[in-house]
Amino acid sequence: MSNLLNPKLRRDESRLYNSKLKTIFISTGEVSGDLQGSLLIEGLKRAAVAAGIDLEIVALGGDRMEAAGATMLGNTSAIGSLGLVESLPFVLPTLQLQRRAKQYLKSNPPDLVVLIDYAGPNLSLGHYIHKQLPKVPLVYYISPQVWVWWPFARDIKRIVEMTDLLLAIFPEEERYFKAKGANVTLVGHPLVDRMKTAPSREQARVKLGIEDSQMAIALLPASRPQELKYLMPAMFEAAKAIQNKLPDVHFWIPLSLEAYRLQIEQAIKDYGLHATLVTDKTKEVLAAADLAIAKSGTVNLELALLNVPQVVIYRVSPITYWLARILRFSISFMSPPNLVVMRQIVPELLQEQATPENIAQESLELLLNSEKRQQNLADYQEMQSLLGEAGVCDRAASAILALL
Known part of the structure; x- marks a missing residue:
């Protein structure tokens, strides 16, 4: 995987020559997040070409996202879990990747951040971006299913506050977050595209x-x-x-x-x-x-x-x-x-x-x-x-x- 501490192209220098260069940072985890991330990257590249934008994508994700064209900061596809006890073995590697991501973002602020699912790590990362990089727009695409089962109102409020745009994939998800005051757009489920x-x-x-x-x-x-x-x-x-x-x-x-x-x-x-x-x-x-x-x-x-x-x-x-x-x-x-x-x-x-x-x-x-x-x-x-x-x-x- 690419090492972002020694990038192939220094962004500051490249922007001197290319005012259309935009960088998007994407964070997700687990096998399903890697799949959804790869599909989104393909869509972003198509849209960027149509808009005349030179797009660089940096990501936490997996092999599918790397194959789709992202420069990877770390692989999160194998460190996901469901359950409180089950997550314990993954705490340390997750914290290490989070630290690396925050260091990178602080030194290389992107033009936009997209979070995909991955509740605990992405809530932490999104909170950091909201506080430390308030001018960077943050999009939550495929929100954690807190609208289904999460009992802690503080985290739901945090998602609404830190998110400039929430792209909903379920109708009930759209209704829930709109009622909470979020800026929400229902786009449908990406698997509709994949299964075609x-x-x-x-x-x-x-x-x-x-x-x-x-x-x-x-x-x-x-x-x-x-x-x-x-x-x-x-x-x-x-x-x-x-x-x-x-x-x-x-x-x-x-x-x-x-x-x-x-x-x-x-x-x-x-x-x-x-x-x-x-x-x-x-x-x-x-x-x-x-x-x-x-x-x-x-x-x-x-x-x-x-x-x-x-x-x-x-x-x-x-x-x-x-x-x-x-x-x-x-x-x-x-x-x-x-x-x-x-x-x-x-x-x-x-x-x-x-x-x-x-x-x-x-x-x-x-x-x-x-x-x-x-x-x-x-x-x-x-x-x-x-x-x-x-x-x-x-x-x-x-x-x-x-x-x-």
């Missing part, structure tokens, strides 16, 4: 070598390390029960991070699953599936946009769950498809409900009960109508560049 290039079911099955009559189930256990610990055992135990009931079924598992390969391969052997672990073919696996059993996250929307029925599971450590109850964390729904319509259209099994027995039962219902399956697909159509038209990333990019 997804293969059809038939195309995906040809590419993966799946017969049309073969029942295929996608298993999506983890994009964070603790999900392997808390979700994968229950998910794979449920898969084993489904396999006992439907011996011809085959499971497909897209690999989110290479670091998880050995652990997942060993689990496939331990549970005796008829399964294939796939690299770099996530969209094909999702599109080809008759059903998915998935962790809660961005992938739930991808499945819904592909009209694939799914069962969503979510677990954290018992200590984190206990603390959340003590602190009165409360959520209406966990999975994005349910959050879009603010009612349950896909089954959610949270914490003690996410047992192998319940996962298997919900999965078999969606596979074998045609009425329930058709209702799920009809609900997907309602959800899709609320996500906005294609061109989400271009709309977001245009709104961001307008602040320059």
Whole structure:
């Protein structure tokens, strides 16, 4: 990755020769944030060309954002977590990257900052920018889902105060932050753009070598390390029960991070699953599936946009769950498809409900009960109508560049 302490081009010198050069700093984390960041960078580059702006993008993110053209200050795609206890191993590396980012921003103030999700680190970084660099416009694109579950009004107020523009991806998110006094624009969900290039079911099955009559189930256990610990055992135990009931079924598992390969391969052997672990073919696996059993996250929307029925599971450590109850964390729904319509259209099994027995039962219902399956697909159509038209990333990019 590029070392920003020794940049290829000193910005102060370059501006002497190029008055149109603008720098945007983007901060995000985890695998999903890296994906959303890369899509936004592509949109920003298109918009910059159309506006005649020479654009430099510096970022905290991952490999996808670097491939899209950002100069990386640090890689945050593998240091994300859900849960209070689960986040402890990532505190030190996160603080180190935060310190590096703040040092860089102080020495090289950008023309604009974009924060993408990544609640704790980005709230800290945004607060720093708001106080130390008050003239730098700050955009929050894909805000943390504090509007769903966060009990601390102080942090919600901080988002409103530090943000010059909040680009909402959910209708309920737009309504919530407008009521709090934020400057909000609803742009729609960027996955609408991404899934336009997804293969059809038939195309995906040809590419993966799946017969049309073969029942295929996608298993999506983890994009964070603790999900392997808390979700994968229950998910794979449920898969084993489904396999006992439907011996011809085959499971497909897209690999989110290479670091998880050995652990997942060993689990496939331990549970005796008829399964294939796939690299770099996530969209094909999702599109080809008759059903998915998935962790809660961005992938739930991808499945819904592909009209694939799914069962969503979510677990954290018992200590984190206990603390959340003590602190009165409360959520209406966990999975994005349910959050879009603010009612349950896909089954959610949270914490003690996410047992192998319940996962298997919900999965078999969606596979074998045609009425329930058709209702799920009809609900997907309602959800899709609320996500906005294609061109989400271009709309977001245009709104961001307008602040320059």
